[in-house]
Amino acid sequence: MAANHSTPFPRCRTFPVARGFAGFASLWLALLALVLPARGALQFDAFLGYDGFVPEASWFPIVCEVYNDGPAFEGVIEVSSGGLGPGGMVREVRVELPTGTRKLITVPAFNGATYVTDWHVRLRDASGRLREDRSGQRPRGVVRRHSVILGAISRVAAWAPPLRPPLNKQADLQPGVARFQPAVFPDNALVLEGLSALYLNSERAADLRAGQAAAVRTWVAAGGHLILGVEQVGDVNSLRWLRDWLGVELTGMATVDPGSALEDWLRSPVKAAPGSGALPKTPTAADKKLLSEKVTVETPFADVDDNASLRGNLLNVAVGRWGDGVPVVRGGGQPLLVEFARGLGRVTVVTFSPEREPARSWKHLPTFWARLAGVPPSLYVSSQNYYPGGWGMDGIFGAMIDSRQVRKLPVFWLLLMLVGYLAIIGPLDQYWLRKLNRPMLTWITFPCYVALFSGLIYLVGYKLRAGETEWNELHVVDVIGPEEGGTLRGRTFGSIYSPVNARYAFAAEQPDSVKTFRSEFAGSWAADAGGLDRGRIAQTEGAFRAEVFVPVWTSQLFVSDWLTTGAVPLSASIQRRGGAWAVTLENRLSQPLGPVCLVAQGRYFELGEVPAGAVREFTASAATNSLPLGEFVARQADRFQTAVQQRRQAFGAMEGGRLHDLPKASMAASFLGLYEGQQSHLSFVQPPTFDLSAHSEGRQAILLAWAPGQAARPPLNRFEPRRGAVHTLWRLPLPLPVP
Template sequence: MTRTLAWGALLLALGVASARAELQFDVFVGYGSSGGADGIVREAGWFPVACEVFNDGPTFDAVFELSSRQLGAGQTRRMAIELPTNTRKRFSFPMFAGSRYASWDARLLDTRGQVRATREDLRTRDLGWETYLLGGLPNSFGGLPAFPQAKHNRPEQQPTVARLSVEQFPENPIALEGLNALYLNSAKAPDFKVTQAQALVTWVQAGGHLIVAPDQITDITGTPWLASLLPVEFNAVVPRRSGGILQNWIASGAALGREGGASGLSPVPRTPGLAPGQPRAPAGTEAGPYSRLAADTAFEEAELPVFEGRVRDGEVQLALLGAPLVVSAPRGRGLVTVLAFSPEREPFRSWTNKTWFWARLCGIPGEWFGDSARNLYGGWSLDAVFGAMIETRQVRKLPVEWLLVLLVVYLGVIGPFDRWFLKKINRQMLTWVTFPAYVVFFSLLIYYIGYRLRAGETEWNELHVVDVLPRGEQAVLRGRTYASLYSSANARYRLASEQPTATLRSEFLGPAGGRQESARVEAVLKQAGFEADVAVPVWSSLLYVSDWEEAAVTPLTTHLTRDPTGRLSLTLQNRLSRTLTGLHVVAEGRVHELGEVPPGQPKTFTLESGSGRRLAEFLAPLHQRFLNAAQRRQRAFGGSDTEFLEPSPAALVAVSLISQGSMGMAAVIGGARAFVYPAGLDLGDVLERGQALVFAWDPGQAPVSASLARFKAPRSTKNTWLRLAVPVVGRGS
């Protein structure tokens, strides 16, 4: 009997081991994840989730599920996949970091709902909202860039490099938006799939910073998408001694982050990108580490293999004996920087100051590596501002004064009044009847007040914020759809999108709101888009946000020139079939309100020097209203008038430039942030590059396929806000 049990246990163990061997299930959460808790995620940013499944057993249809452990909120994603025998499936999708220290559970289920594999309690390494994050695709294991180690003990403020792989590289450009920059060795470019290359190019044009180092010239010439991005054509390799040129360039990093010096936003041509909203050091402070570095004599005397070539466009940041070493060129709203040498080869690989080279190239102020960490805290989510613009006006909040009056009356009735009344009629024992009656009366009164204040018809309001990224006659539309849903009953509503890159999340409340999301979102990912059923409590309003991008015909073409007198001339052509209104142009520190643009023929506007309003004066009152609305929107009581904002063109210009003016320095004043927001939403970096911004209002319209609602609401609105970055042609006198 004992021997039979032993054989049975052995066979069972072998069966379990065989079943485990038949199915390999790995989930990688965050940038640079190896499947453990090492993936890197930035606060209030997008990040990739990659999954790899190998099925060596019988064929079955599976459902992949990833869910957050955040109670009452967070995100859940499901995806149906087919798993034939002896197949390996890889897929990835973007997720939003709506809370700090999040934990995720991944499951693989079959069609009967049986769990076939799990990965539980998946965690990530969280970075602060301002902290610089560089992704790396080196050609060798030791070729990954690195930053200097900060002397403070705040790991969330340590500028970080995440090792990426081509196999897990995202095919959705939104998943790359948590990166400040990406380093790419040219040897990796030929391995990219078409969808991965398209995602990378779109990310750059939408504001990303790509740093490319050549390994072989044929890597570039044989990869058309990469060759078209680069501002340099290489033709030969020549050995040259640096002679201290690189050391001196690093020392110039002492000016980074100062007011009037290098920019604190990403990316600018002269000083490639810092984190969005990154605070500057006060003028006159010493950035120290860059200027105190000791020279490496062995490196300066060694011969550095330099790729020579022709600079097509852009600006030479650093040259050696007339040969460019670092060249940067704008691409749409983003930036491409090319190194004319390989940082993965000797002598650069052994250079003692190479970590500071990467910090200088990425434009990180030296104070980020100092002894004391920044005391940064708080910050309202910019979602609250958009919510205040489109939230239903049917709901009102009870002023706190009336709440206090109601409380005083209630206490007075159940206490002194009840005692006086029963004593007067000499029926004190009736308190067992009167007290429940008072409770019922006031309960009905409170319900009636709530009904009068909050009851209404189901309402759906959409605001589409669309960045137009021109590609010749075509364009890529990078959109953010903000949708407010008010429910007249406890109900579930269906939301969906057919755009391949579309995502869905609920409102991010920000650090000041508890570092979480407002509601749980469960979405089923499709080949093109997603489907979701969202639950909204009775008489409540919830905000949902969908990020997306799609190719389309350019809705608005622009051309901005400067004549010898310094006067700007803007030519616009509205290529839509309807009039665009609320036209605003921001250029050279001034805001110009230009009215409307009819469809069809080009229209030219002249912007005289000194005309328009100063940008700081234009933004200051609006930004203060945004802050007040965001604070009051989270309160349960209070007057509603102060928390609503009208989605006017002026307000949308201001929210698109939230880092400028008084809000731009909010993170320096006592360490308290004003707002936090995902990368790409703020356009202040465009102005700091010397370009102009054109805004236009398309009322009552939504981009094709951008509307989310798959239900009919008695009340609804939709509007679109177009945003374009425009270079200035001509230098004037």
């Protein structure tokens, strides 16, 4: 047999070069793994406010960008404020995240804090597992109501309108400029209300989607200010929504020498918005060294000189027919600024491009933008102005609709009970135990006294505060569109009284509107009421569902801001007849309206009532049923401060914290800016666009119609209250006829 020989394989030798190459390849693979995104990665970012700026007491957007490169799942974005604390109000938005998709989600948020606070944005899956956490984000700054935020959609993304720095260097009074890209610009008009003005370059207007353009129009009609800079006439003529909305027909561009027209306009008097001023307005000694003697609150830019004038420089300006626009500045025979009134807001058309030369290098361009954006003049007059805080305006409506079942224990009786308690546990107890010669019985009598008085206090509280579940609503609605297919901008104030510790459900799910929900804004001097409302709000596109906790024997106020389109339930017109106004009002509702009042040219007129389905004509004359608007507001507002303060107190006068004349109180609350002008130390913080003081004079009138027992929208409550009431205040802006 032949032997079977096996030859072993020779061992492979490892050369130093091969070992070096393997190590080099491993290093590169590790670096690539760090640089390149791995399959299944999830990216989540949140951007606060308007380019980082957050307005005081206003809605603003939180834009969340999500990129899912892993398995598909249903996500839930949670937003809460650091000011709410544990168990505070949490806003939720559900979003479908298929594999390989990138989405931008705008979450409406309300800033209930006066100063910078943390915001927490988290992404969870449907099972509640935390996927991404962006907690502790802080905005660049909170801009107070005494300053402005100017948004900008510029031709060049890196350019933003420059604003003249104010003398007052307080951080929260510095005007903010927020740059937007059309791709991430919100399409929800409610979250735009924190902007004081928006600059839109006509070249970028074509980049706005239909929903974004509609949001801009609605925001302007509700009180916003759009500044349109014209690059080329074709930009405007090619956009039907913009051309038809303004009602203009531009025919071409012309080259003109503006002369000193723009400088003259800057030096002209400025009319400050009511309630936007400061105390005191007198310049300090240091300020006077920096300012010209001509500079006052009325003429804050009187120091603009002609040395850096645009005279001799040629501007390319748009020319054509401007419809109902009013030229504000003319230069070289052509309009340079044209203003259009649209609803409660306005559009200012800059007929030249402020982003191109020679305007871009103009020395006074920051001053030009400061006046155009509406920066309060007092910021440029003194560096030591006092800008007071204020109570939240929500408290005024809470004092109107809070349950009357809750009564207060007068302080006298509280002190009497306290004195009686101290007398019994002290000298009386000692006296009768000595009589009995049983001083050791105090170990028994004292707990009995505590139990007795505890029961007495509970009984008193039960008699004063116990009642039935109650839900009251008051709607304040601005009619800001045409009669057919018009727009209604509403605010629903709702107050709930709970006889037990319980959770209550609220919802608004009508498909034809945009709605939000929030707790009461307490103001600058009080903690945000949202910290007491342990609940969650599920926000969807145009709807919400909420569940909130209400403690026993308390009333809490909630507010829903909404926008809807459709037929307007009432219409009005106004004409001038001699020295009076002739007002015609058509009531299309099934119930009467009344009282009906008119505000025009600084006066308040009481008109009367209008039966259901009827048309009535009123004559508003200064000689009958009329008084200055400021006087009417002061008469009502003098009670507001006391009512708002006493409303939060558990003890006091039985009627403390209540306003009984709902129609007049609601109407006066619509013009609180006039009251601040008289009593600046007694101020209220109002959400933007609510105050109508700026429309009390000039080319507009405001018709106010009270609808008792009527609701402008379906009720918010999803529970059955034992008691309830509902009322609506309609506010119609009317253009005054041109004399």
